Amino acid sequence: MEMTSSLLSSSSSPVVRDRFLRACHCEPVDTTPVWLMRQAGRYMSEYRALRAKYGILEIIKTPELACEVTMQPINAFDLDAAIIFADILPPLEGMGLNLEFQKGEGPVIHNPLRTRADVEALRTPDPKESLSFTLEAIKLSRERLAAAGIPLIGFSGAPFTLASYAIEGGSSRSYVLTKGLMMGDAPTWHLLMEKLSAVVGNYLLAQAEAGAQVLQFFDSWVGALSPADYREYILPHSRHAIEIAKQGNVPIIHFGTNTSGMLDLIQEAGGDIIGVDWHIDLDTAWKQLKPGAAVQGNLDPVTLLAPWPEIQKRTQEILDRAAGRPGHIFNLGHGILPNTPVDNVRRLVDFVHEYSAAKQNIPPTA
Ligand code: CP3
Numbered sequence: 633m634e635m636t637s638s639l640l641s642s643s644s645s646p647v648v649r650d651r652f653l654r655a656c657h658c659e660p661v662d663t664t665p666v667w668l669m670r671q672a673g674r675y676m677s678e679y680r681a682l683r684a685k686y687g688i689l690e691i692i693k694t695p696e697l698a699c700e701v702t703m704q705p706i707n708a709f710d711l712d713a714a715i716i717f718a719d720i721l722p723p724l725e726g727m728g729l730n731l732e733f734q735k736g737e738g739p740v741i742h743n744p745l746r747t748r749a750d751v752e753a754l755r756t757p758d759p760k761e762s763l764s765f766t767l768e769a770i771k772l773s774r775e776r777l778a779a780a781g782i783p784l785i786g787f788s789g790a791p792f793t794l795a796s797y798a799i800e801g802g803s804s805r806s807y808v809l810t811k812g813l814m815m816g817d818a819p820t821w822h823l824l825m826e827k828l829s830a831v832v833g834n835y836l837l838a839q840a841e842a843g844a845q846v847l848q849f850f851d852s853w854v855g856a857l858s859p860a861d862y863r864e865y866i867l868p869h870s871r872h873a874i875e876i877a878k879q880g881n882v883p884i885i886h887f888g889t890n891t892s893g894m895l896d897l898i899q900e901a902g903g904d905i906i907g908v909d910w911h912i913d914l915d916t917a918w919k920q921l922k923p924g925a926a927v928q929g930n931l932d933p934v935t936l937l938a939p940w941p942e943i944q945k946r947t948q949e950i951l952d953r954a955a956g957r958p959g960h961i962f963n964l965g966h967g968i969l970p971n972t973p974v975d976n977v978r979r980l981v982d983f984v985h986e987y988s989a990a991k992q993n994i995p996p997t998a
């Protein structure tokens with residue numbers, strides 16, 4: 633992609649704060665860009681105040697509210713990217729699954745997939761109809777972000793991670809039912825993954841068309857699989873979804889956790905930026921990737937509960953391992969925890985900018 637197309641927004645205003653987009657393209661930056669997965673959420677009092685009035689799905693399905701939550705961390709911290717406020721699970725609703733977020737229990741699917749007939753009955757609706765609220769929230773957020781010139785990330789769950797919720801009926805530790813279908817009935821597994829990859833690919837593409845300037849593909853739980861199973865049962869479908877999304881012509885972040893043993897395969901499935909958690913050193917992870925990839929991560933989210941000197945030391949170590957190489961996006965290795973002190977987030981974001989500015993080849997701009 634040409635630099636000019638990456639630095640100009642797809643609609644109106646230019647991206648002023650472009651270091652995140654530049655890093656996505658492995659271009660030099662003034663200082664390392666930073667954003668945090670789940671940067672909008674319960675650790676912020678502004679978010680809790682809104683959640684006291686509205687359910688999470690209500691916020692997600694009301695573009696004005698979703699936009700407001702998207703902006704909360706942008707207004708509070710010196711972040712280099714916004715991520716649209718949504719969740720990975722609403723696309724399952726349009727396919728025919730009945731989703732609820734229960735207090736204290738996390739997500740529940742009331743009619744989980746159990747049989748071939750269940751999979752055959754799944755619909756693959758046009759995201760412009762089934763997920764119009766998020767596309768609308770993206771348009772609104774782009775307008776709201778224009779003044780600060782901060783880019784917006786869109787996202788989707790990946791087929792495997794979505795399949796795990798659809799089959800288990802909620803969060804899981806060992807994925808017994810999911811792996812049971814995968815190992816026990818390959819034709820049904822592949823049919824499910826084909827439907828999910830179409831839905832995910834089209835949803836990501838629609839988000840890019842609505843104005844998302846980068847897309848993140850969340851395969852959060854894929855590290856539960858062996859590399860051989862990943863290659864056979866997941867990779868072709870993730871690749872298919874990413875191929876569709878690529879028509880949107882924006883950089884794609886491919887994220888997973890516990891993927892240290894399969895980073896090469898994750899990259900083979902697609903994506904311009906590879907997410908790494910904290911189970912592997914940043915430089916070791918980078919060496920496992922083919923040249924040209926940018927890398928996002930890799931601070932353990934629990935670090936943000938530690939005393940400041942410890943946070944600083946560990947952040948510094950990651951930035952030292954990145955060593956000013958173009959293409960590092962600082963982030964946590966997974967989502968921010970609800971009991972994270974807000975002040976630690978502020979200090980982290982500022983410290984990343986200050987410390988890494990000294991490590992870049994070009995002087996910082998204003
Ligand atoms: O990063 C952001 O700020 C954007 C918003 C976002 C949410 N969920 C909002 C949310 C994003 C990117 C997600 C992704 C998501 N959702 C993933 C993949 C990333 C990951 O963390 O692995 C997954 C697996 C989900 C599914 C999900 N959503 C679970 C398991 C839960 C309950 C557990 C929990 O943390 O409470 C949710 C709820 C959810 N999604 C919350 C938020 C802010 C908290 C719930 C609340 O407000 O009550």
